[in-house]
Amino acid sequence: MKKQVTIYDIAKKAQTSTATVSRVLSKSGYPVKPELRERILKIANELNYIPNMIGRQLKTNTSMTIGVVIPTITNPFYSSVVLGIEDIARERGYQVLLCNSHRSSKIEEEYLKTLLEKQVKGLIISSVSSDKDELSKLMKMGLNIVAIDQSINELNASQIHFDYRKGGILATEFLIEKGHTKIAFISSPLNRISRQYVYEGYKDALMNYGIKPNRAWILISSREEEVSEMNYEFNNGILMTRELLTCSELPTAIFAGNDMTAFGVMNELNAQNIKVPEQISVVGFDNIEFSKMVSPTLTTIQQPDYEMGRIACNTLLDQLDGVNTQNIDIILQPRIIERNSTKENETEG
């Protein structure tokens, strides 16, 4: 590998000093006589000069790199978030170091250490570690942190999260406003906080409208392992629907805790010759890619994941650039995507 061209080489050729070359090439706005400026620029170009950011970074102690720590990029939700982050980072001249923690707090910690060593000044993290002391410590050392998709009360950082409960309310109220009162709820285990919130939203909405929930229509699976190569959430949808259909009185609508489960629900309804949405309306949650590819296409709740990434990144860079130094706490609102799996209830109340 041949030696790099440095400002020293340019200075020599332009018969000036490195200081002046630096002033021109770093776009510092420092006054340099136009003629000299042109000459330097020309020579830099001829020599194919590539600035060495490492030199600059060592001198100025600023890094145009941010770290992003997420569980896994293959989760479509996180890949959208990361895309949003990176789009903003690029626009604002920053770059992104991607770190998949695989939900291991050990890996997460290793990454935090490496990021610090690389002198990263800003971090967007969906942390899996329950020990937030580590993060607090890093913040005291001057690291800017924006937490996403989680509530960390102990952490004095900016946070951007979703309103899962509101999503549950939205889905349920959507059905109620379509005239449904007999609304079932089907979900995988409530061991994730987001599912718990969705369920609470469902109950809240019913309560808001004075509808008493029917115990028999609330089916929460206890399974969370893949069965026979079939997605467990899909499978739960099938099994829970099968159970639901043994009830003496059937609901007119089903709210599934996520889209995969909703697919299972629709699948089983179809198998038992129950028409969606004519006989039963179905609403999902997540708006994954395939929800518009099933038939009927699925009405569902969308969390603005790409937006979350953009907002998180803008928040972080505002802090880094000193535009804003206050901590921000944002709760992103869900919205309902109406498709063909739902319709007005026409049965007698």
Place this chain on the structure above:
Amino acid sequence: MKKQVTIYDIAKKAQTSTATVSRVLSKSGYPVKPELRERILKIANELNYIPNMIGRQLKTNTSMTIGVVIPTITNPFYSSVVLGIEDIARERGYQVLLCNSHRSSKIEEEYLKTLLEKQVKGLIISSVSSDKDELSKLMKMGLNIVAIDQSINELNASQIHFDYRKGGILATEFLIEKGHTKIAFISSPLNRISRQYVYEGYKDALMNYGIKPNRAWILISSREEEVSEMNYEFNNGILMTRELLTCSELPTAIFAGNDMTAFGVMNELNAQNIKVPEQISVVGFDNIEFSKMVSPTLTTIQQPDYEMGRIACNTLLDQLDGVNTQNIDIILQPRIIERNSTKENETEG
């Protein structure tokens, strides 16, 4: 932000020189008296020392960061690749700068520039730019490049790609070996080279078995825009199947150019009351997540995307670490995932 602890601080406190501190802390293996070594380690720990990799990097001109340039991370295929890359990078002590080019050669070029400025020594790229001169130039400047999922004959770099044609052969031969001879092919436009190869594989397989392709059973759509919010590939599957079913003689199997299209195919067959796989077998291509969630679950072809990431990264790091300096060209082989959308043909030959 309070001042960083440097090896100078440690040297002072340990009453030794920065050289010795560096020798201990950089794990150089250079001999240092155990007693002194311990003392330095202890003080470093007390002072909460965090090595500044920027300093090291400036001195040694080595960067433990690689760049990854892909079209978009939200494409599940690329997110798997990136996960594979990052898992290996982490194991080997490297970090990943993620760059989404959004299929814009302008953005791609900007990223290449920035990566160079950041002194990245290695790059894994799925390039969209037709101009490979730029990449060649970078290689001459000492950048190590591994190209993925594309054939760049002009580029003298390591390459890892998939055998799409083989995938087409595999799918078709799978059906033939199940006794099918009347095999239709349904695809979106062949404007992507991968689709073209799959189609060629289909024809090759038929030819290998002396089966003459029936023109009426080869349906290649010309549409590539989303229609009414429905995925166009899904929609193409529906439309092409509808057309296929107008033929006087029907095939006993359908090979769809990708999974989404296959879902459309199955959807339309179902709508027209044709049973899969009893009456018609269906094979897809891609093995996307959803293919095991439809019913019947879809038999399909899988490209080892995660593996591609791992191999690409290992190849690159071998070059960077000097383990291997030769260029490597690997074609990853597809495999068939048999599920429930296919069965033995029982109709008369």
Place this chain on the structure above:
DNA sequence: CTGTTAGCGCATTCAA
């Protein structure tokens, strides 16, 4: 085994 010294590429202070 240890210390002195130089310098990686750059930005910035100070003096001119």
Place this chain on the structure above:
DNA sequence: TTGAATGCGCTAACAG
């Protein structure tokens, strides 16, 4: 408006 000189944090050559 320009240049000389310094030092960011670290490693490595060299001398001891």
